[in-house]
Amino acid sequence: MPSNEQRRETAKKKLERQLERRAERAKKRKQLTIAGSVLGVAVVIGAVAVVFAITRGGDEPETTASDTPSADTLITDGRSEPLPETVNCAYPAAQAPAAKPNTPPRTDAIPTSDEPLSYSMETSQGNIGLTLNNPQAPCTVNSFVSLANQGYFDGTSCHRLTTSAGLQVLQCGDPAGTGQGGPGYEFADEFPVDQYNVGDPAASQPISYPRGTIAMANAGSGTNGSQFFLVFGDSKLPPAYTAFGTIDETGLQTLDKIAAGGAEGGAQDGKPALPVDITSVVSDL
Template sequence: MPSNEQRREAAKRKLERQLENRAQRARKRKQLAIAGSVVGVVVVVAIGAIAFTVTRGDDADPATTAAPEAGVMPAGRSEPLPDKVSCTYPPAQTPAAKEVDPPRTEDIDTNVENVSVSMETTQGNVGLTLDNAQSPCTVNSFLSLAGQGYFDNTPCHRLVTEGLKLLQCGDPSGSGTGGPGYGFDNEFPTDQYDPSDPAGQQPVTYPRGTIAMANSGQPGSNGSQFFLVYGDSQLPPQYTSFGTIDETGLETLEKVAAGGDDGSIQAGGGKPNLPIDITSVRMD
């Protein structure tokens, strides 16, 4: 019978093969699109875009009330990322809530724009589309954890229904302080703001259907906890947005939200009165 380590290695190899196959198909499509633009007549139209706390751990409290007005989250990156990027996942100060290997760090392919994932829960399915082109290091970590079964049979420990509208998951301990034993930096939309730009600390709307990372408010404090936004929520753009939730998933979240929370978290929200556990997270 294979050991847990052998199963994790097999899952990682399978995940890497799937991503590489998708990357090869994406590169071919990109090459064909470039070739078509060279032989055709290209008309360029300039379109102007107007660009105007959820936390984890013990280090900071989350925002729990909406600001009077919020700006608009950037529609996308001002410049696309290179075809391949490197990511860093340094060890965290606290041990992993569930033993896993850290993600790979080199040659993370951004040509795969989207990755479809099915998150099965005890309250229904939540379909996710992960935005690899916007936040590749975050997606790389999420898929690595999913492939190793990190999220399997773990509770969504926090529901917020006032000010913010979100469900927070990804901590196997269910305490809100657990992580994978490593951290990493924010990506989109945080990296679209200069660190000295005050706009980076002003609220923007995280739209209904967003999946984003929770953090402690400190650099490099992303880990495994994420939040699912079931209603427009205003937050500073300091939480990495890395995908969207399908309508079936939003119906599941709204069912849980309708049950309310127990108010047990001082910073806002609490455990859902209608418990919801993740049973599995798998690539489609």
Template sequence: MPSNEQRRETAKRKLERQLENRAERARKRKQMTIAYSAAGVVAVVAVVAGLVWFTNRDDNSTDNTAADTSTSEQSAGVMPAGRSTPLADTVSCSYPTDGGAASKPNNPPRTEGVPTTAPDATPSISIETTQGNIGLNLDGTLSPCTVNSFVSLAEQGYFNDTSCHRLVTGSGLQILQCGDPTGTGTGGPGYGFANEFPTDQYSESDPALTSAVTYPRGTIAMANSGAPGSNGSQFFLVYGDSQLPPNYTVFGTIDETGIATIEKVAAGGDDGSMSAGGGKPNTPIDIKTVRID
């Protein structure tokens, strides 16, 4: 039989093991608590950052801008596949003056009998730039009033000899923005018009309007200031899947030659000069002419 001394030694070793195990469990609980707390902080920061990108705009600014929402990339939803209900064969459009002077002389587009079916509503556009050609296929079956305005301005030479003033190369927003004769992001044609697809596929109170959806690579969309009816002449060309609230009117697609031209410019980066994200392209790109094919 074990002696009292042996029993005491066995009991001592058992107690030491118990204390060591208890300390190890406490250490692991502390590590897990720190890890969960850190994850919670990161999640809160990401949500706040995303909201700041969506809402931190000067309501008095005329800068027509697609906000950088790259922090919301993981939660982006899916762009509606198309209109829930087809439009009538023709629609009426409204282009009221926006209270500012036109950055370049132009006449407002027609307002009646605007087509919504091919081929009249789906013209092909050739943009000649200093960095290469960009082909566009406009889609008036989705956004007829937007296509009507773009074609009207193109036919008047409004976009000729203008610069693409903003480039964004973030992982969640990859765009080249053009259409402002002043090259500052504040110019326009002197009139405005309402958002169309995909904005009009949501009710005005739908919370999805403040959530990000993916604007696919190759999309053409209108820039705006965030205020109703603030579309004008500025548009952006999406060269990589981008996350934005569905408040920017989609009105066509870019061909692969155009994507290659934009990617060449994007490879040079931007100067980071714009508070909403991105800046002027380090590789300047100017629009020489815009032709309706």
């Protein structure tokens, strides 16, 4: 049985090979596009990605006062132009120091290809399988993968569970276990936040982040770090939090068990009554 360190090293090597394959495919796609233009052939590729988000205000999730979804219940990835084949990401230092030692992720030439990235989060309550949406939130996925491959989430606890009708999520990713900890760096919001112009009133209207969504927690615009939400029940929140993947059926069953245990003291919002300790987060590839 390989150790977690061996699995991470294997995952790192596989990721490097994936990056090489993606770059080669991107090169071929570019060559084909140029050839098509020369021949005067118009090729239209349509892709619609439907995703919802969840929220947390400060360092904690924040329930919305309304249980009625707005007209923007569904958000589609309707960018006027697709993302380029690679993007550059910025991970500037945060005000608070890292809650656990880590090395910030790479910043240059981050692929936006649609090759899925699957990770397995083993917890004291069961396994939670994650599929990361790279083309939708490449800088977010890049950070999550970097932290996971460094073992940043290993030995940490999911510190908050909410079971109200408007917000049903498990919050994880803080080594301090307080809702205040992070990796010592922060980064910008991505989808669906980037679908709204600054000052757009629609950006403050709740949308539905459906069961099975993974989204980033933050303390305001551009303050993403290591904390994330696992949505086990449709939740209505402003589209202010980056959604970057989905949870598999086994993971949802694990979350349902955790949710059934409720929060400590019978509350709808607080530390899970069933302790959720993360043993490891490793690549399935």
